[in-house]
Amino acid sequence: MSNETVGFDVFKLNKQLLDAISESGYITPTPIQQKAIPLALAGHDVLGIAQTGTGKTAAYILPVLMKVKFAQGKHPRALILAPTRELVMQIEEVARQLGKNTDLRIVSLYGGLGPKTQIELIEAGVDILISTPGRFMDIYRKGNIYPKDLKTMVLDEADKMMDMGFMPQIRSILEVIPNKRQNLLFSATFSGRIEHLAAEFLEFPERVEVAPSATTAETIAQVKYTVPNIKTKINLLANLLQNEEISRAMIFTRSRKNAESVYSYLERKDFGEIRVIHANKGQNTRINSMEDFKAGDVRILVATDVAARGLDVTLVSHVINFDVPLIYEDYVHRIGRTGRAENEGKAITFINPAEAYHFEKIEELIRMKVEELSIPEEVDVPATPFEEKQAYERELDRLRQRDNPDYKGAFHEKKTQPKKNIGKGEKVKAKKHSKKPNRNQLKTKNQKNRGK
Numbered sequence: 274m275s276n277e278t279v280g281f282d283v284f285k286l287n288k289q290l291l292d293a294i295s296e297s298g299y300i301t302p303t304p305i306q307q308k309a310i311p312l313a314l315a316g317h318d319v320l321g322i323a324q325t326g327t328g329k330t331a332a333y334i335l336p337v338l339m340k341v342k343f344a345q346g347k348h349p350r351a352l353i354l355a356p357t358r359e360l361v362m363q364i365e366e367v368a369r370q371l372g373k374n375t376d377l378r379i380v381s382l383y384g385g386l387g388p389k390t391q392i393e394l395i396e397a398g399v400d401i402l403i404s405t406p407g408r409f410m411d412i413y414r415k416g417n418i419y420p421k422d423l424k425t426m427v428l429d430e431a432d433k434m435m436d437m438g439f440m441p442q443i444r445s446i447l448e449v450i451p452n453k454r455q456n457l458l459f460s461a462t463f464s465g466r467i468e469h470l471a472a473e474f475l476e477f478p479e480r481v482e483v484a485p486s487a488t489t490a491e492t493i494a495q496v497k498y499t500v501p502n503i504k505t506k507i508n509l510l511a512n513l514l515q516n517e518e519i520s521r522a523m524i525f526t527r528s529r530k531n532a533e534s535v536y537s538y539l540e541r542k543d544f545g546e547i548r549v550i551h552a553n554k555g556q557n558t559r560i561n562s563m564e565d566f567k568a569g570d571v572r573i574l575v576a577t578d579v580a581a582r583g584l585d586v587t588l589v590s591h592v593i594n595f596d597v598p599l600i601y602e603d604y605v606h607r608i609g610r611t612g613r614a615e616n617e618g619k620a621i622t623f624i625n626p627a628e629a630y631h632f633e634k635i636e637e638l639i640r641m642k643v644e645e646l647s648i649p650e651e652v653d654v655p656a657t658p659f660e661e662k663q664a665y666e667r668e669l670d671r672l673r674q675r676d677n678p679d680y681k682g683a684f685h686e687k688k689t690q691p692k693k694n695i696g697k698g699e700k701v702k703a704k705k706h707s708k709k710p711n712r713n714q715l716k717t718k719n720q721k722n723r724g725k
Contacts, residue, residue, distance in 0.1 A: 293371050313337075317477075321460070322482040327490070341400050341401060347399070351402070358385055361383045361403050362560070381402075382404035425454060427457045428443070432466075493609075494619045499629070500623050505652070507535075521572060522574070524592075539573060547575065590618060594621065601634050627669055
């Protein structure tokens with residue numbers, strides 16, 4: 274397809290879909306949509322690689338809606354798999370928005386609540402099923418999903434599914450659905466594992482890559498701060514949030530504990546409405562928090578990586594990585610929450626001494642050096658406590674030993690000191706002062722005792 278500006282009408286979609294696209298405010302298809310939609314409509318298997326926020330959800334939803342067309346029968350004819358309930362909910366929202374002028378029945382399946390209502394919706398009739406792998410297999414095993422009519426299968430965020438250990442469930446699904454079907458696989462990153470999955474899952478696929486794998490969007494300005502300890506991270510965060518330019522921010526932490534700690538600290542300050550979401554939060558709490566954030570009623574959303582994907586908010590001004598992610602591809606997905614739909618955004622990362630190793634790997638992955646800023650003078654930088662400093666050094670030792678088994682760091686096990694060579698006179702002297710008698714001494718003593 275040429276580089277000239279084109280509209281969605283070039284794809285020869287039906288009037289219902291074109292009207293819905295127009296009503297949604299979309300005028301020009303994104304590069305991934307321009308390349309993937311014609312191939313999917315032509316019936317090819319497609320491997321799509323594009324960074325998050327580039328419109329890849331619509332790149333497969335539109336062909337699926339066009340192929341399924343109208344309600345028919347009771348069993349699903351298209352299956353879309355995604356790794357998290359948040360992403361399933363986002364896909365469902367896009368599918369309903371673009372399919373609103375059709376009579377298509379769209380059902381989403383995910384955990385966090387009982388399956389009874391979801392089963393009732395399936396039994397009432399479904400055309401497009403959107404699901405997490407685990408919940409699909411749970412309901413299938415109950416005998417409530419009949420996959421014999423499936424003609425199209427989509428794997429979205431395939432790299433994340435592999436990171437989360439969903440491959441056994443995906444292989445189980447592949448065993449129960451028809452072999453003759455169209456397959457679409459989309460991912461923000463392309464690794465050796467994804468290449469292996471594509472070879473197993475796709476048949477003579479057309480590869481579509483609008484940017485090199487793990488490329489971050491050009492609309493995102495990235496900066497980093499090197500910080501000595503956790504207290505400085507907190508102080509720096511509080512300082513940055515005083516800036517009114519941070520109108521809507523997502524703060525990512527590595528653990529639920531850190532998320533709650535950051536939330537509790539910020540809640541005591543006057544930074545506007547704040548919410549926190551992580552795996553321990555109830556389903557309704559998470560949904561309500563995300564909806565309020567999307568509506569602009571919440572200024573700051575603190576989250577673990579459970580929300581790094583599947584949250585489509587076009588006006589997130591800043592993403593702050595309070596902790597560096599240990600799964601390096603998650604950095605791309607985290608910062609992809611800002612700079613969406615051609616809006617400009619900013620990504621800020623705090624890096625402690627142990628995290629510097631990981632961020633160097635991230636910079637290798639994204640093929641760029643992130644600009645480093647100095648901590649503002651007004652930010653208090655307390656001394657690092659001894660225990661925290663030791664924890665950083667141990668972690669660095671562990672990471673360096675992983676890369677180089679011969680590396681010996683500050684906390685390696687000390688070798689036993691070799692015995693010193695001592696002269697003949699010293700040896701006698703040593704025996705004389707030894708508290709513990711040797712075998713010969715014990716033997717002589719026993720013989721004397723027996724003689725008595």
